[in-house]
Amino acid sequence: MPNQPKPKKQNPLWYLGAAVMFILAKGKSLLALLKFGKFGGVLISMLLSVGAYAIIYPWQFAIGFVLLIFVHELGHVIAAKQKGLPVTAPVFIPFLGALISMKKHPRDAVTEAYMAYGGPLLGTIGALAVFVAAYLTDSELFYSLAYVGFFLNLLNLLPIHPLDGGRIATAISRWLWLIGLIGGLFIIIYIRSILFFIIWAMFAYDLYKKYVKHRHHGEERFVTASFLVSAEPLIEQGYLIPGTEHKRELPFVTFSDLDGQQYVRVMWESLDFKGTVPLMHQGLIKRAHVTKLDHLQKETGLHLMIHCQIDYTLYQNDKYYDVPVASRWKFGIAYVLLAGFLVGMMALVHRLGDLNV
Known part of the structure; x- marks a missing residue:
């Protein structure tokens, strides 16, 4: 042949x-x-x-x-x-x-x-x-x-x-x-594949984080989101407009839909603002806070771009691995x-x- x-x-x-x-x-x-x-x-x-x-x-x-x-x-x-x-x-x-x-x-x-x-x-x-x-x-x-x-x-x-x-x-x-982790490395070296070696290295690091580094406490993660809101409620109430470096804690509630997608709803009462942030993974929410503000002047008045961050601990559901014999x-x-x-x-x-x- x-x-x-x-x-x-x-x-x-x-x-x-x-x-x-x-x-x-x-x-x-x-x-x-x-x-x-x-x-x-x-x-x-x-x-x-x-x-x-x-x-x-x-x-x-x-x-x-x-x-x-x-x-x-x-x-x-x-x-x-x-x-x-x-x-x-x-x-x-x-x-x-x-x-x-x-x-x-x-x-x-x-x-x-x-x-x-x-x-x-x-x-x-x-x-x-x-x-x-x-x-x-x-x-x-x-x-x-x-x-x-x-x-x-x-x-x-x-x-x-x-x-x-x-x-x-x-x-x-x-x-x-x-x-x-052990046998796969020898195989990947044998086939001399850079791509599969990168996959193996990422897998090894993920195992390290899950079972060594964060074994006794969850892995800390965060997600960011930005919302554009009108500053008129603050002006009408006589409040000073916060500066661009303004930081504050935001009250929040968290919930999940029927598909298991978790959301965090943040609120700023004086701005009459409520925003919803989806999480990539299930987590235990630690805090929600504003990291920065941007001032934007529009035809309808002054607006604020609220940059917020949600800090959470990754939730590991051990029941996920409960498989019948x-x-x-x-x-x-x-x-x-x-x-x-x-x-x-x-x-x-x-x-x-x-x-x-």
């Missing part, structure tokens, strides 16, 4: 220039496609990724590679929909893969693991379909794509956050994170079987396709 596809010998700047010229020539059409909806955005990001990979590899390989990533991300979308979690369409980032954003976070580790497992499961099915096509056609291109598809899904099963394996581990045992076994067995299947398929593709990998 021929070897794995090699990088093209043509000058890569030609392809980059061609891509730029295409975007300039079709700019209006691309903008119209983006306005068409979320699928337009997905298609545009896919085309950009194909163009980026085509600079290094043959365009046929680039297209197949991006489609395999799309199938993987589609698995996450389907799993999230099955659990009633609204998610965005996949967005492709050249040389980084693709991602989806959750509009609503899982409420327990089982749901998180289920959604995470959907990606490598459907991704494996997609790579398996490519392998069947390679076997029937004896195609070097399909063998290469199948191998890469199996490898990427296996790599995603490393028990490291935010990889899929790290999220699946939440429903099996968090001790798998320690295995990922039966579910732990199911996810554990499914995890091991999928990883084993991927390793076996990589070996089979390597033998049948005679790939130099």
